[in-house]
Amino acid sequence: MFAVRFDPNNIVQEAVAGEESSSRPVKRARDLDDEGSNSSDDEEEDVTEIPEKDENGTPEAEDSTSSNVADGEGDIDMEETHELPKKHSSIISRFKQTISLQDQISPKDMVDNQEIAQEHVSGNALEQIPQPAIVKDRLSKQAASEHKSVAWLNTTKIHYDNSMIKPFSDFSNHLHPRLLQNIQKHFSSESFPIQTALLENVLPVINFSLEATRKHLTRRVGDVLVNASTGSGKTLAYSIPIAQLLFKRTVNRLRVLIVVPTKLLINQVYDTISKLSQGSGLIVSISKLENSVREEHKKFLQSEPDILISTPGRLVDHLQMQSISMRNLQVLILDEADHLLNQSFQNWCPELMQRIATDKQDERPGNVIKMVFSATLTTNTEKLHGLNLHNSKLFLMDSVKLYNLPAKLQEFLIRIPTAKSSYKPLILLHLLDFLKKSKILVFVKSNEASMRLACLLNIMIGKGLGQQHAIQTINSNSSKAENKRLVAEFARAHCRLQNRILITTDLMSRGIDINDISDVINYDPPISSQQYVHRCGRTARAHSDGNAYNFLVGKGEKDFWEHHIDEDLSRDVTAPAPKDWNEGPAPSESTEDNGKALISISDEEEQTYKESLVALKDKATGKSSET
Numbered sequence: 303m304f305a306v307r308f309d310p311n312n313i314v315q316e317a318v319a320g321e322e323s324s325s326r327p328v329k330r331a332r333d334l335d336d337e338g339s340n341s342s343d344d345e346e347e348d349v350t351e352i353p354e355k356d357e358n359g360t361p362e363a364e365d366s367t368s369s370n371v372a373d374g375e376g377d378i379d380m381e382e383t384h385e386l387p388k389k390h391s392s393i394i395s396r397f398k399q400t401i402s403l404q405d406q407i408s409p410k411d412m413v414d415n416q417e418i419a420q421e422h423v424s425g426n427a428l429e430q431i432p433q434p435a436i437v438k439d440r441l442s443k444q445a446a447s448e449h450k451s452v453a454w455l456n457t458t459k460i461h462y463d464n465s466m467i468k469p470f471s472d473f474s475n476h477l478h479p480r481l482l483q484n485i486q487k488h489f490s491s492e493s494f495p496i497q498t499a500l501l502e503n504v505l506p507v508i509n510f511s512l513e514a515t516r517k518h519l520t521r522r523v524g525d526v527l528v529n530a531s532t533g534s535g536k537t538l539a540y541s542i543p544i545a546q547l548l549f550k551r552t553v554n555r556l557r558v559l560i561v562v563p564t565k566l567l568i569n570q571v572y573d574t575i576s577k578l579s580q581g582s583g584l585i586v587s588i589s590k591l592e593n594s595v596r597e598e599h600k601k602f603l604q605s606e607p608d609i610l611i612s613t614p615g616r617l618v619d620h621l622q623m624q625s626i627s628m629r630n631l632q633v634l635i636l637d638e639a640d641h642l643l644n645q646s647f648q649n650w651c652p653e654l655m656q657r658i659a660t661d662k663q664d665e666r667p668g669n670v671i672k673m674v675f676s677a678t679l680t681t682n683t684e685k686l687h688g689l690n691l692h693n694s695k696l697f698l699m700d701s702v703k704l705y706n707l708p709a710k711l712q713e714f715l716i717r718i719p720t721a722k723s724s725y726k727p728l729i730l731l732h733l734l735d736f737l738k739k740s741k742i743l744v745f746v747k748s749n750e751a752s753m754r755l756a757c758l759l760n761i762m763i764g765k766g767l768g769q770q771h772a773i774q775t776i777n778s779n780s781s782k783a784e785n786k787r788l789v790a791e792f793a794r795a796h797c798r799l800q801n802r803i804l805i806t807t808d809l810m811s812r813g814i815d816i817n818d819i820s821d822v823i824n825y826d827p828p829i830s831s832q833q834y835v836h837r838c839g840r841t842a843r844a845h846s847d848g849n850a851y852n853f854l855v856g857k858g859e860k861d862f863w864e865h866h867i868d869e870d871l872s873r874d875v876t877a878p879a880p881k882d883w884n885e886g887p888a889p890s891e892s893t894e895d896n897g898k899a900l901i902s903i904s905d906e907e908e909q910t911y912k913e914s915l916v917a918l919k920d921k922a923t924g925k926s927s928e929t
């Protein structure tokens with residue numbers, strides 16, 4: 303998982319050189335893939351764990367992609383780079399999309415090619431090669447935005463908004479009484495907006511089918527795509543309908559399969575469904591890498607689960623071992639679907655689709671209800687097409703921008719002049735001092751950078767620069783157990799006396815549900831709008847407040863944020879607009895000029911900072927660091 307090993311000798315050169323060279327992100331995922339797929343999207347199954355070996359002693363297939371993970375930058379989706387035929391079909395598919403978009407352009411918006419041809423070839427005897435129409439800028443921007451979501455065109459859009467909060471008791475006619483009781487007891491008395499939207503649309507159809515004829519249940523309900531912000535309660539949104547569907551089942555058969563990308567998510571989903579299904583006798587099973595596949599195989603044969611939660615790799619193992627049958631499958635759920643669909647190992651998706659068709663002896667779409675959830679739902683036509691969707695409804699808030707941010711997220715842009723980029727760690731320390739009693743995640747571009755930064759901050763604090771903060775880092779030098787312990791400790795920690803800070807790579811950007819993280823700092827910029835959404839989504843969860851701070855060095859990073867991240871984002875009408883920290887006011891009662899306070903560095907501080915860098919180097923090379 304953590305492929306980049308810590309090289310202490312590089313520690314100081316990179317502390318400075320790395321900061322200086324970071325004014326423009328080097329390589330962007332957007333350049334590689336429309337989806338912005340990136341290293342973190344190929345991470346293995348447990349954010350806190352080191353790659354495991356399978357029974358033969360070889361690394362698990364999922365881990366094979368993870369060697370790129372720790373270094374957030376410059377990573378390329380393995381599938382995109384190595385599977386040429388697939389790449390060709392993707393290019394052809396995009397070409398077709400462009401042609402179809404071009405068909406929608408009205409003649410008045412075309413720029414006359416002939417005129418341009420005249421300009422360029424006059425005096426030249428060569429004949430102009432026919433060119434596609436050039437679209438005027440206004441329309442090209444609009445077309446570009448539509449082009450991004452062209453994969454969603456053939457869906458019925460169901461819009462919802464943040465006002466759609468309802469008491470769960472309003473659904474009492476549609477929910478089994480015990481299920482309603484479980485929801486109110488373990489979760490909440492009110493549904494979140496995406497839950498309201500989904501329950502209103504899906505529950506009546508499920509209940510009608512349960513009472514009338516079950517024959518066409520799956521096709522009647524149709525497929526469900528959900529593009530809802532991080533922390534909006536998607537897990538409960540899909541768990542309630544499936545609990546309602548199965549609450550009165552009499553024979554245990556595998557009827558619901560939930561595929562998630564990480565072990566951590568398996569546990570969260572299992573916890574939710576177990577609480578919901580109390581009193582129903584439903585058998586909910588999980589399948590994950592740390593369990594013995596043979597033990598699981600035996601268990602599933604002895605007692606077929608009603609609901610199985612698995613990661614894709616382990617699912618394929620069970621399909622191949624015939625541990626489970628898809629014959630009675632009614633619902634397939636893909637959680638964090640964009641992440642899952644970016645994973646191509648073991649060809650899990652086509653393999654699963656093929657197996658469903660074979661076991662059900664029905665290859666037509668609609669033989670299983672597919673529910674596809676993400677905060678950054680894929681806009682890749684090819685990937686959605688592979689799911690064989692039928693009568694699909696797309697739940698979304700905004701049809702112009704791609705992704706929604708949590709309603710109560712406040713974003714800050716902290717612009718750092720390129721000349722000051724080598725002081726980034728010190729500027730970070732200023733910010734940490736500014737935030738009080740906070741639980742903070744700091745995202746950096748690589749595993750090594752996280753270790754270096756944590757070490758440097760602790761040295762600076764030790765030398766009297768800034769206040770006391772509890773700073774930890776998730777890194778590969780620690781054991782699997784140690785990383786797990788650190789995350790658990792961070793989740794439990796109170797911040798009454800000092801800030802709790804976890805410095806991490808994008809390993810922590812998905813699937814972490816810690817509701818009291820108050821601040822996320824993008825110390826190194828994310829490489830795509832998707833990554834930004836997931837990082838920021840670790841705070842402001844479940845309709846709580848949260849802040850995201852974006853360090854933007856020089857014009858390059860600011861432009862990148864504006865044109866490649868912000869452009870894809872939609873914010874609720876009541877949500878605060880991003881604030882430029884340099885223009886204040888910052889989230890503090892302080893009346894001083896916060897922007898300057900953050901980036902201005904006194905001579906004394908500069909001196910101590912330089913000493914800290916030397917101490918860091920000494921520490922890395924094994925010399926005594928104390929002066």
Ligand SMILES: Nc1ncnc2c1ncn2[C@@H]1O[C@H](COP(=O)(O)OP(=O)(O)OP(=O)(O)O)[C@@H](O)[C@H]1O
Pocket residue numbers: 489490491492493494497530531532533534535536537538676677813815817839843844
């Ligand atoms: N109706 C509700 N009322 C209060 N809290 C809720 C409700 N529904 C869900 N939650 C809580 O909100 C938190 C976030 O939910 P969940 O993890 O399902 O979000 P998500 O949309 O899947 O986020 P992400 O995309 O980041 O994984 C959880 O702690 C969950 O228990």
